[in-house]
Amino acid sequence: MNLNQLRYFRTLADEKQYTKAASKLFISQPSLSNSMKSFEEEFDNKLFERQGHHVVLTGFGKMIYATVCKSLDTLDQGIIDANQRVSKESDTVRVACLPTAFATMLPKIIQDFKTTTPKTSHFILFSKASIPILTGLQDGKYDIGITSNKKGNNNLHFIPFYTEDIIVLVPKNHPLAKYHKLDLEQLNNHNIITYSTDIPIGETIKNEITSQIYSTHIDTNQIDEVGIAGLVASGQGIGVCADTSFLLPFDLIKVPLNISSNIRIVYIAYNSAHQQTKLMKSFLSFISAYNLKTIPQPT
Amino acid sequence: MNLNQLRYFRTLADEKQYTKAASKLFISQPSLSNSMKSFEEEFDNKLFERQGHHVVLTGFGKMIYATVCKSLDTLDQGIIDANQRVSKESDTVRVACLPTAFATMLPKIIQDFKTTTPKTSHFILFSKASIPILTGLQDGKYDIGITSNKKGNNNLHFIPFYTEDIIVLVPKNHPLAKYHKLDLEQLNNHNIITYSTDIPIGETIKNEITSQIYSTHIDTNQIDEVGIAGLVASGQGIGVCADTSFLLPFDLIKVPLNISSNIRIVYIAYNSAHQQTKLMKSFLSFISAYNLKTIPQPT
DNA sequence: TAAAAATACTCCATAGGTATTTTAT
DNA sequence: ATAAAATACCTATGGAGTATTTTTA
Numbered sequence: 001m002n003l004n005q006l007r008y009f010r011t012l013a014d015e016k017q018y019t020k021a022a023s024k025l026f027i028s029q030p031s032l033s034n035s036m037k038s039f040e041e042e043f044d045n046k047l048f049e050r051q052g053h054h055v056v057l058t059g060f061g062k063m064i065y066a067t068v069c070k071s072l073d074t075l076d077q078g079i080i081d082a083n084q085r086v087s088k089e090s091d092t093v094r095v096a097c098l099p100t101a102f103a104t105m106l107p108k109i110i111q112d113f114k115t116t117t118p119k120t121s122h123f124i125l126f127s128k129a130s131i132p133i134l135t136g137l138q139d140g141k142y143d144i145g146i147t148s149n150k151k152g153n154n155n156l157h158f159i160p161f162y163t164e165d166i167i168v169l170v171p172k173n174h175p176l177a178k179y180h181k182l183d184l185e186q187l188n189n190h191n192i193i194t195y196s197t198d199i200p201i202g203e204t205i206k207n208e209i210t211s212q213i214y215s216t217h218i219d220t221n222q223i224d225e226v227g228i229a230g231l232v233a234s235g236q237g238i239g240v241c242a243d244t245s246f247l248l249p250f251d252l253i254k255v256p257l258n259i260s261s262n263i264r265i266v267y268i269a270y271n272s273a274h275q276q277t278k279l280m281k282s283f284l285s286f287i288s289a290y291n292l293k294t295i296p297q298p299t
Numbered sequence: 300m301n302l303n304q305l306r307y308f309r310t311l312a313d314e315k316q317y318t319k320a321a322s323k324l325f326i327s328q329p330s331l332s333n334s335m336k337s338f339e340e341e342f343d344n345k346l347f348e349r350q351g352h353h354v355v356l357t358g359f360g361k362m363i364y365a366t367v368c369k370s371l372d373t374l375d376q377g378i379i380d381a382n383q384r385v386s387k388e389s390d391t392v393r394v395a396c397l398p399t400a401f402a403t404m405l406p407k408i409i410q411d412f413k414t415t416t417p418k419t420s421h422f423i424l425f426s427k428a429s430i431p432i433l434t435g436l437q438d439g440k441y442d443i444g445i446t447s448n449k450k451g452n453n454n455l456h457f458i459p460f461y462t463e464d465i466i467v468l469v470p471k472n473h474p475l476a477k478y479h480k481l482d483l484e485q486l487n488n489h490n491i492i493t494y495s496t497d498i499p500i501g502e503t504i505k506n507e508i509t510s511q512i513y514s515t516h517i518d519t520n521q522i523d524e525v526g527i528a529g530l531v532a533s534g535q536g537i538g539v540c541a542d543t544s545f546l547l548p549f550d551l552i553k554v555p556l557n558i559s560s561n562i563r564i565v566y567i568a569y570n571s572a573h574q575q576t577k578l579m580k581s582f583l584s585f586i587s588a589y590n591l592k593t594i595p596q597p598t
Numbered sequence: 599t600a601a602a603a604a605t606a607c608t609c610c611a612t613a614g615g616t617a618t619t620t621t622a623t
Numbered sequence: 624a625t626a627a628a629a630t631a632c633c634t635a636t637g638g639a640g641t642a643t644t645t646t647t648a
Binding site for chain 1: 637638639640641642646647648
């Protein structure tokens with residue numbers, strides 16, 4: 001028995017259909033079948049009865065369902081509460097931030113904020129990728145996130161904060177280096193290196209590219225600009241990524257890319273379902289109004 | 300996060316020592332360390348503070364502890380209740396039984412019992428190994444077990460039911476086949492095949508042998524007499540096991556073994572902490588008084 | 599006959615193990 | 624000096640995937 005089986009079981013009992021439940025759980029239908037099969041075997045008892053194309057709980061299953069829901073709710077809510085109390089009790093704001101912003105702008109912002117507020121407020125900073133930031137906001141682990149957006153985060157509010165250009169990254173002597181702007185078609189027959197599709201920005205870029213280009217290999221294994229730039233610098237291909245401060249150390253040419261979503265929007269995000277401390281509210285309004293001109297931008 | 304981490308966390312918080320907690324959880328100390336480390340990392344927050352040789356919960360850890368205990372208790376108790384209600388509501392007795400007994404004696408016992416009781420009672424039978432029977436009794440999955448004993452099952456009551464001789468199993472033309480009784484020393488320099496040490500009887504036999512014999516290879520990979528007899532029959536060595544009905548099909552010689560625990564005791568076991576139905580009580584007293592002479596014994 | 603569930607396999611992540619080093623009394 | 628925790632490394636189980644077959648409205 002494991003936690004996932006409990007969550008799968010609850011969802012399947014609610015949805016009454018393997019296929020629907022599996023897609024809701026972001027796993028495949030056979031995986032859900034296997035998981036529930038072994039879950040049932042642990043009880044030496046059936047939990048579900050097939051009724052044609054849908055599935056209903058047995059009497060025994062209903063009892064287990066009540067238990068599982070109660071147990072999971074206790075756990076999930078308890079974790080949210082504990083996480084939230086951290087900031088409430090210690091007057092702390094926990095900010096989770098994309099690595100690029102973490103290094104360049106966050107220290108300065110907090111420094112500035114501290115001059116405007118008399119209190120000796122306390123900040124805990126986390127350098128994280130978008131997905132962990134978003135889930136951390138969901139369960140109260142962070143109060144504020146500097147992150148990209150992703151659909152389906154119902155309680156999260158997003159305030160546009162700054163943008164990064166999406167550019168093509170090429171070595172200095174590369175044929176594409178002479179252009180001042182590139183269309184997607186011009187990338188044809190070049191090996192394109194970009195973000196993993198597990199990352200929101202990677203998914204967007206991959207979709208853009210594959211919708212227009214057919215005869216090109218796309219390498220979606222990198223998780224940040226450092227990885228992409230490294231491969232470009234070693235002649236593995238051309239990069240497509242956001243123009244961030246991570247690119248500064250590299251002696252590469254950046255050419256603006258002419259695609260519909262040619263900028264990456266970075267948001268200030270917070271969970272409106274969670275209670276906000278005074279400190280958090282004031283920091284939120286401060287950062288929302290922050291003049292990004294004063295922040296060193298990559299050139 | 301997984302269920303084991305929750306259980307490990309609770310135990311560690313109670314024991315306040317990795318080594319002690321690990322042994323209580325039947326895992327190694329480094330495994331517990333690793334597990335708790337990754338558990339802590341999921342919270343971006345410390346749960347324990349090292350205080351010399353022992354460990355205490357942080358403030359955050361205490362909040363999580365309360366949640367974890369509540370959630371686990373809900374889950375565990377709910378499963379016990381659901382399991383128990385199965386027999387209560389349907390007037391069913393669930394008997395889990397070692398495979399040997401399952402085939403030979405259980406059907407006859409139940410048949411006999413049904414003639415003595417007017418009711419149309421219902422039995423669900425499970426063929427299981429000792430460990431799953433014991434854990435199943437613990438969490439109310441089975442009402443009665445026919446199984447070997449193991450220390451540390453606090454709520455379980457054991458009534459001796461029958462015994463099996465521990466014997467040495469050799470091929471017909473084997474030098475040891477001529478004896479009518481064997482001492483452990485005589486097994487020296489023979490390859491001994493016996494049960495896995497994961498099984499209670501295997502642990503006992505392994506301890507007996509290694510306490511007396513030093514210059515012999517012991518193969519503890521088999522889970523039942525069929526496996527042991529199969530290897531003996533194919534000349535891989537000599538077997539040490541219980542004399543059960545599984546040995547009947549094999550044309551091998553059985554020689555009684557002169558060790559201190561030279562019989563395996565099989566018990567009737569039940570969980571005294573769980574409520575007992577009338578049907579279960581009467582079956583329990585029936586089987587306790589059952590005359591095993593009427594049961595076909597292996598010869 | 600189409601949509602859903604079950605089955606058969608393959609693969610990889612990670613939970614857990616052993617051996618060792620580091621830390622603290 | 625000794626006992627406990629941390630670290631490094633390895634192994635193997637099982638959770639999740641894809642491809643396919645079976646089931647049933």
